[in-house]
Amino acid sequence: MQLIIVESPHKAKTIEKFLKGDYKVDASKGHVRDLPTNYMGVSIANNFEPHYVVAPEKKQDIKRLSEDAKKADKVYLATDPDREGEAISWHLAEVLGLDENQANRIEFNEISEQAVKKALASPRKIDKNLVDAQQARRVLDRIVGYSISPAASSRLNDNLSAGRVQSVALKMVVDREREIKAFVPQEYWNLKADVNPENKSNFKVLLVEKNGKKYKPSSAEEAEAVENQLKNSDFVVKNVKRALTKSHAPAPYITSTLQQDGSIRLNLTAPQVMQIAQRLYEGVETPRGHIALITYMRTDSVRISQDAQKLALNYIKENYGDDYVPSKPNVYRAKKDAQDAHEAIRPIDIRRTPDSVKDLLDKNQYRLYKLIYDRFIASQMSEAKYDGVSVEVGASDYTLKTSGKTLVFKGYTVVYDDTKKEEDEESGNALLPALTEGEKLNLNAITKEQKLTKPPTRYTEASLIKNMEDKGIGRPSTYATIMAKLSDKKREYVYKDKKYLVPNEISYSLIDFLVKYFPDVMDISFTAKMEDDLDDIGEGGKDWHKLIADFYAPFEEQLRKSKVTEVLCDKCGAPMIINSGKYGNYYACSNYPTCQNIKAVNEKVVIPTDKICSKCGAMMVEREGKFGKFLACSNYPKCKNTVSMTETVGVCPDCGKPTKKMTSRGGKLFYGCSGYPDCKFMSWDIPTGEKCPTCGAYLISVDGAVKCSSKKCNYTKNAKN
Numbered sequence: 001m002q003l004i005i006v007e008s009p010h011k012a013k014t015i016e017k018f019l020k021g022d023y024k025v026d027a028s029k030g031h032v033r034d035l036p037t038n039y040m041g042v043s044i045a046n047n048f049e050p051h052y053v054v055a056p057e058k059k060q061d062i063k064r065l066s067e068d069a070k071k072a073d074k075v076y077l078a079t080d081p082d083r084e085g086e087a088i089s090w091h092l093a094e095v096l097g098l099d100e101n102q103a104n105r106i107e108f109n110e111i112s113e114q115a116v117k118k119a120l121a122s123p124r125k126i127d128k129n130l131v132d133a134q135q136a137r138r139v140l141d142r143i144v145g146y147s148i149s150p151a152a153s154s155r156l157n158d159n160l161s162a163g164r165v166q167s168v169a170l171k172m173v174v175d176r177e178r179e180i181k182a183f184v185p186q187e188y189w190n191l192k193a194d195v196n197p198e199n200k201s202n203f204k205v206l207l208v209e210k211n212g213k214k215y216k217p218s219s220a221e222e223a224e225a226v227e228n229q230l231k232n233s234d235f236v237v238k239n240v241k242r243a244l245t246k247s248h249a250p251a252p253y254i255t256s257t258l259q260q261d262g263s264i265r266l267n268l269t270a271p272q273v274m275q276i277a278q279r280l281y282e283g284v285e286t287p288r289g290h291i292a293l294i295t296y297m298r299t300d301s302v303r304i305s306q307d308a309q310k311l312a313l314n315y316i317k318e319n320y321g322d323d324y325v326p327s328k329p330n331v332y333r334a335k336k337d338a339q340d341a342h343e344a345i346r347p348i349d350i351r352r353t354p355d356s357v358k359d360l361l362d363k364n365q366y367r368l369y370k371l372i373y374d375r376f377i378a379s380q381m382s383e384a385k386y387d388g389v390s391v392e393v394g395a396s397d398y399t400l401k402t403s404g405k406t407l408v409f410k411g412y413t414v415v416y417d418d419t420k421k422e423e424d425e426e427s428g429n430a431l432l433p434a435l436t437e438g439e440k441l442n443l444n445a446i447t448k449e450q451k452l453t454k455p456p457t458r459y460t461e462a463s464l465i466k467n468m469e470d471k472g473i474g475r476p477s478t479y480a481t482i483m484a485k486l487s488d489k490k491r492e493y494v495y496k497d498k499k500y501l502v503p504n505e506i507s508y509s510l511i512d513f514l515v516k517y518f519p520d521v522m523d524i525s526f527t528a529k530m531e532d533d534l535d536d537i538g539e540g541g542k543d544w545h546k547l548i549a550d551f552y553a554p555f556e557e558q559l560r561k562s563k564v565t566e567v568l569c570d571k572c573g574a575p576m577i578i579n580s581g582k583y584g585n586y587y588a589c590s591n592y593p594t595c596q597n598i599k600a601v602n603e604k605v606v607i608p609t610d611k612i613c614s615k616c617g618a619m620m621v622e623r624e625g626k627f628g629k630f631l632a633c634s635n636y637p638k639c640k641n642t643v644s645m646t647e648t649v650g651v652c653p654d655c656g657k658p659t660k661k662m663t664s665r666g667g668k669l670f671y672g673c674s675g676y677p678d679c680k681f682m683s684w685d686i687p688t689g690e691k692c693p694t695c696g697a698y699l700i701s702v703d704g705a706v707k708c709s710s711k712k713c714n715y716t717k718n719a720k721n
Helices: 009-018 056-071 083-096 113-120 128-156 166-182 220-231 255-266 270-282 306-320 354-360 363-379 461-471 479-486 505-517 524-538 544-563
Strands: 002-006 023-027 074-077 187-196 203-210 235-247 284-286 289-291 384-395 398-409 440-452 494-497 500-503 564-568 575-581 584-589 598-600 607-612 619-625 628-633 642-644 648-651 658-663 669-673 686-691 698-702 705-708
Touching (some): 002 009, 002 056, 009 113, 009 270, 009 289, 023 056, 074 083, 083 128, 128 524, 128 544, 166 461, 166 479, 166 524, 187 220, 187 384, 220 398, 255 270, 255 363, 270 363, 284 354, 306 363, 461 479, 500 505, 524 544, 544 564
Parallel strands (some): 002 023, 002 074, 648 686
Antiparallel strands (some): 187 203, 187 440, 384 398, 564 575, 607 619, 619 628, 628 642, 648 658, 658 669
């Protein structure tokens, strides 16, 4: 008996269908061992060696696989064909006692009979360079995460998580939001002229230039002056350009583009896309057993096999005709930093159309499979062709333009239409009459419209992934995990406004802290270079221990500085540092071991004031508690007089007391009754203290307007009843 170990039970079922007789296929169910979850698990002093542990829930799997391995004549490790999979094979070899020098590693890009049998015919040794690349990434991320997260949590007094790539992605979202908030709209005016040649149809042209330079009026007065000048000018055709334009088919999907399209076209999150794609890769249940539908979905290569291309071209010819088959097969160039280890994501069998398997898949599986299938077919088809025309019209010192295009051959768009709605105001896709240069035009009317420049657009998951990919941040296997961490329900660094990512308040504080104390970690170019260095390890060009050591020396100094606070030791006067311990955060004297003073973080810094206690006459001091800042008598505990310093805004509609502006643990602003705990009223908007005359809900003040707090009620204070 020969044993094949894969990662997924679903994959094991699919492969067992191909291999009968002497082969047994079992699953490791992912990693069999990993770094511990309750401590760093990396020995800084011992050259950054990782300490791997077996989780209790994995012991039964290891026991079962060990028993099978002892009975087997040969053990093949067939984990996923990437660095993570290579590392899992290495861990399996370690825990099962297999000889690492034996050729027992097989890999395949698709779960088909041909691919599996081909892999079995040419096993290889475990690639230690790929294992080291994965180890280096894991160790580096563990050091950063397990060092920065406690530092950030203690300084910001919140349970926070920071990561090497995750935090850079969050910074991109925060920076974009700050750009939007700082954006000052600029006024401009669009002027359009309705013109026509003698005895020909009308068309519109847009003002774009003055004296050969881009130009838009910036005020109503300026727009009116230009309008008057145009009305007294001769309109003449300056230039007419006609051309046959072509649009080339897009490349088949890689991981990042699949996640982007899954978000844009199917409204799925990146983690959802990868979860569904994993199932399509591993196989789905059919009346004929498990059938795998797509090739491996973690790839940055746009390459496809010659066999797959040949079958696709035959399919296109049979179903769409010769015109849709390109004169030369389409070949796509991968980005310079692509690993190119596997093919692009494509259907395994071109004959297995989406409609033929629709009844075997759930709704999202079908939609994603159809997206992958259509994109692959389109990638092998002819270009789309358009008749394009652009016209320039002169009037005095001004130039006005219009353009348009007409589809004359659908090409690949018959399968996958990636054309976008035209956003350029000059391009109205207008139907234009026959025009010649120098031809005079009649002016029929001029319209003008006030416009305001728009701020940058917030990121969506799709645009954030694309931007990260463009900047070299992260790798295909990491994007879905990063998106999941940003939206993690425990911390929720970002929330979605429709499809757009918006940072919560705590994200600003976290990013400011990280940028201040860990500038290298938060620098995009530094992070991108680190990704390249990690890739070099996989290619055998770098020692991973040295890479981590070179990073750690300056990082350790930054970490030390991040812990130093402005709180002074009340025993020796030295600055105190903030640490995390078994029972939470605490201050420790930086003069340790000479001074071993420590105190709890919740012992807030006491700030003297010039205010006098109204009960005993002692001086009041400023403290901070659960509900914000307050004044407390310095004669405590003899005198327990306190006065809230929290800003009061609004009126409680339940008891009539003032409401206080407060902040939730997630950093979100809300208004709570000052009579708490007797009155537990709270609102996300400022309450006015009044009740709605229509439905009885309380009224709120939003941007100066008073309206009902109930989403089902449209009452406003000034509404005409």
